[in-house]
Amino acid sequence: MAGVRLRDVAERAGVSIRTVSNAVNGYAPVSDEVRARVEAAVAELGYKPNLMARNFKRGRTGLITLVVPELDVPYFSELARAVITKARAHGYTVVVDQTDGEPDRERELVMRDSAAAAMFDGVILSPLALTHADLARRGADQPLVLLGERIAESAYDHVAIDNVAAARTATEHLLDLGRRRIAAVGDQPWESGETAQLRTRGYRDAHEARGLAVEESLIVTTRRFHLASGAEAMAALLEHPQGPPDAVFCYNDLVALGAIRTLLTNGVRIPEDIAVVGFDDIEAGRYNTPTLTTISPDKTAIAQLAVDRLIARLDKEDETAPAELWAPYELVVRESTVAPV
Amino acid sequence: MAGVRLRDVAERAGVSIRTVSNAVNGYAPVSDEVRARVEAAVAELGYKPNLMARNFKRGRTGLITLVVPELDVPYFSELARAVITKARAHGYTVVVDQTDGEPDRERELVMRDSAAAAMFDGVILSPLALTHADLARRGADQPLVLLGERIAESAYDHVAIDNVAAARTATEHLLDLGRRRIAAVGDQPWESGETAQLRTRGYRDAHEARGLAVEESLIVTTRRFHLASGAEAMAALLEHPQGPPDAVFCYNDLVALGAIRTLLTNGVRIPEDIAVVGFDDIEAGRYNTPTLTTISPDKTAIAQLAVDRLIARLDKEDETAPAELWAPYELVVRESTVAPV
DNA sequence: CTGAAAGCGCTTACAG
DNA sequence: CTGAAAGCGCTTACAG
Incomplete structure (x- = not known):
């Protein structure tokens, strides 16, 4: 079943590659009759699109990376969970990278000049060591959203609570x-x-x-x-x-x-x-x-704000100046300050 | 700086594309003199390899996915941390996917016929809902290592404690x-x-x-x-x-x-x-x-065993029959059973 | 609504 | 040790 290409499907369905691509991606209008033929051929041949070829051609991977200091710190694992869920709703896949607080690791992932960062369409970063100076040297071609108040007032969008x-x-x-x-x-x-x-x-x-x-x-x-x-x-x-x-x-x-x-x-x-x-x-x-x-x-709000903004930047739907995005918070009173009655 | 290709570097250095590729990847022996010229050209032009093109051509992404039920359950976040660290040491990047215990989500990531799985070179799965029957229908072209004893005695490698x-x-x-x-x-x-x-x-x-x-x-x-x-x-x-x-x-x-x-x-x-x-x-x-x-x-051992085996499968270094890999454990006695003196 | 064809930027047999 | 060239499987202007 492996190795079935678009052109095999096209031959089988008796249409052009272009038409198969359109039908598979749901792009241009394809007549119902042709669509049915294509779908039949896809099913018969067990065709699966080669995502690497698609990514290559489109210049996008659909991958964003969430960079946090430590994944097993509950705050970050809970946040990561929310980010993954929100991003998936937009069709993006999240790679969680942990820096262990190592400045070099953080830079590597965020600075566009490193190979490590090149696979990602965008970055959501909870910075620990990165400085304003580091960010100033960053190429602007890959969207970045900052989390928390470690770095405020930069050239990037920034989600935090007060x-x-x-x-x-x-x-x-x-x-x-x-x-x-x-x-x-x-x-x-x-x-x-x-x-x-x-x-x-x-x-x-x-x-x-x-x-x-x-x-x-x-x-x-x-x-x-x-x-x-x-x-x-x-x-x-x-x-x-x-x-x-x-x-x-x-x-x-x-x-x-x-x-x-x-x-x-x-x-x-x-x-x-x-x-x-x-x-x-x-x-x-x-x-x-x-x-x-x-x-x-509100971790869900933080994740939502960060993902929405990142994707708006990716899709060029939002070209306004970078902004501070504020998420809500609340005080939850429990037994450690007020004894139960 | 963007859009610098291998051929630009080749022209600048006065060598062929092939030679630049070799020098950049450290493959074939390249003379020191030529290597120096290439490196100078890379630096001057700010060349960064296009990873999507490379992945496409190589047919690999360097990505493996770790599929767990919930990332914010401490056991899984601690395990994820260890897997990410171990995989990175081998040059692989880990995508953590959470299924929330949804059987369909789990299948989608593991069954090779889904688009979602196509980007990954291999899968490490801690199954919750997947059955032997599901696995039996899985194509064998993508290595899979199972975690835990949810599914034992399958056609896949399997890491667990007793x-x-x-x-x-x-x-x-x-x-x-x-x-x-x-x-x-x-x-x-x-x-x-x-x-x-x-x-x-x-x-x-x-x-x-x-x-x-x-x-x-x-x-x-x-x-x-x-x-x-x-x-x-x-x-x-x-x-x-x-x-x-x-x-x-x-x-x-x-x-x-x-x-x-x-x-x-x-x-x-x-x-x-x-x-x-x-x-x-x-x-x-x-x-x-x-x-x-x-x-x-021993979560570190579990992660190590799983990653090592997966990568051995990926690299075709290990073509032995799927095995049960046992990680050690120990009883840690603390105050909830023995009061402090 | 569909076809024939170019080209994305690499890697890698094939020669030499 | 290096060069010229094919080709990975898509997407997408360009025509019609």
Whole structure:
């Protein structure tokens, strides 16, 4: 059955290659009678189009790549799921690439001059290490949509939630509960730490808006956003010279779950002694004990906005200037801040 | 810069297209002097090979697809990560496709007659709905490696752990702790439930080997292996007519974590009142409170075995009969069965 | 609505 | 070690 070409079908159906191509692709109007003959020939011969030839000729693969730091971090796997589903609805196939935070790997996939990137019609990137300077050197022939706020105000479309406002909302929730010594875990005051810095900004804003001073030693830096980072940071906070905080705002849910682990093993009651808020709303937080209060970014909306925009660029349907696209988020209050009645 | 072809480079370097191709691909021996001229021309012109043309001509894309039910289930995202990493080391790119357990979607990707599958050089599939009958109708021209024990003894290579032995190990651990009313959560006594059935087999074997009767009503069926399934099943077990069990063997970690959630909200002590064992060793179980005792399949080994075999088939290096490839596993004892001292 | 034909940019026998 | 040329299987102006 292999090796059946368009021309074999054409011969069998007694029409030209052109007509078979039209019929198979549903392009130009083909008379019903001819279409039926072609379809019969396709079925008899077991013809399947050679996608590599088609891609080659069309100059497109129908492939887009989603580049994320780590696929097994729940936030990214949940996001990847949504992107794959949305892209499929448009007829595109998604290749998920993980960079492990390696700057070179990230550049390789995004910079059009690398062979690795050449197979993809477009790129959706959640950058970790890439800089504005890198992007400035990028050829503009392959559409790129950025995710998150690592790189804002570039020459590319950019989907994010308002991290400052979201972090402020999370912090205000703790302040509303009467907490006054709120730790912030996950600050990253270095070049690639823009997202974390925005969350720290929101944390500060919440305090400033109420005339409350921020206790600088309660802002804890973590290199990564993993369970282990949260567990370690929390252990350090429990040893704080002025005593442990009465609440913790963690910059993602993994950090929060790691922190909770440390608290529980130390006999600290949550939320009575220390309340905990996370960020991302991963599924694990909904079944943890205590369940985790968190900022829930609308991942489906993020995926939808990113895919729609990328495809609009691919199809040249949208040639407006690159824009910031904002996805909604909400605070989900659970047991880690408000004990069940 | 775009549109630079091999022939442009050839003209610039004053050699034939053939020679440029050889130099670029590092194929045949090219004299150092000529190579230098070609490389200079490549650099000056900014030449990048057209991968679609190359794929077309070679009849290969360098793409393999990993088909899993759900990408945001931790076991699969952790596995996907490993497969992507291993495949990249061989120069292959992985497309992760999720089927959401839809049989048609699974068939579409695996059956060679669909257009969707035509772009991939090979397939690694963790089947959920596909049957032996489906596979029997599959063309043999595209290598396929199966993951897990859903479909054993087919005409394809097959990577798995020994589920019967692993489940038996898990159950024996609980028996060794003196537990006698051990529930099994996750049985799936229907066609696509082979993996679950093997685990039930191991659970029974452990009892039989010690001359202990299995209390049939303690074997609980769940349609899926999610957190919610475990939470619901555990709630039902707490209402068991003969009283709750004194231990639970859950068929994956999500089910176990869901069960733990139900136990903790009902004031049940773990492991004192009820001990819990999971299966998969996902990261969340290592930071849960209590940490989760579980069967840990060596996911890296699974990925390595699957990728190595697939590529050996692709390269025709391995034309032996399809085989069962066994990956190691181990029981990891944590707080959910043995309280910390 | 359909046909005959060019050409996408590579790889690779065939010669030398 | 290198050249001239065929051909992979499509899509698509160009005609009619």
